[in-house]
Amino acid sequence: MVSIKLPLVLVATIILAVIGFFTSSSVLDQDATTLQKSLFSVGVVANGLLIIILSSLTKTSSTVSETNESASTEGEDDIATLYVGNLPYRANEQVVKEHFENFGYVKSVRLMKDKRTGKRKGFGFVEVGVDAAESMIKKLNDSDFQERTIKVRPAKDKVA
Template sequence: MKLSNQTLLPVLAIAIVGGILFTAILTFSSGIAFALGVLCTAFVLPRISSFQPSSTTQDDTTQASKTLYVGNLPYRANENEVKQLFSEHGEVFAVRLMKDKRTGKRRGFGFVVMNSKDADNAIDNLNNKEYGQRTLKVREANEPKTEDSSEM
């Protein structure tokens, strides 16, 4: 079992406290008491490892997300404008607008990765909405097709 810095301190603390308790209660030498404290920690730690404190910054970045397809975008729209538009309806993680490989010009569609809680709200509010003199098409993106699924 690999120990992180957050786990190492509680392990040492439990071992030291165990050593002190074994020394006081059972009158062992401090070396033997420390070793018994370490052994007790080895048995207790796996049972309490599920109770590690969670970090709010890690939880915020690992939120569930949904990818939305956005079609019929104006060709002059850029990622920042689309992100701003979708941010009015929830938390946006990423925007990717598709470009033609040869010319580098935008193709009029893209994908927006949003917090899954906010994605349905964005679909409801932005699908068939007028944006840049075009009517947006917004829906949840399909999973990429694999060779096996295209043969069916």
């Protein structure tokens, strides 16, 4: 026997189409207000089913994202965050990342921006491998980057 697995959304759509077909065909002989009431009830049922389906899909995706978050936090022990100050305002994340990658592994770069204007503030944070952090600080602190002398230090823990 051949078993075909259809996605739940497709099954729900087919069921709604069948319900709508039979409801509308049986009501076509009746007056317009009865037709409107019938179609409204079909819409309510359809929305209810879609809410159930979408909420189950959301629960599944949140479980997947929680699994991914727990997997990513396992590797965060070997990541150090460096504060980088006196950056040129024209520098973007990619350029800073490329500069730091010359000295070791770089996980991410966050350059701070003014919330109101969207302009860069001239400092940011670089997440790097723990084994390369100290050598990056020694080599990059007080070094020239795009005609500016940058400051590189271990980042302080964020106070809540």
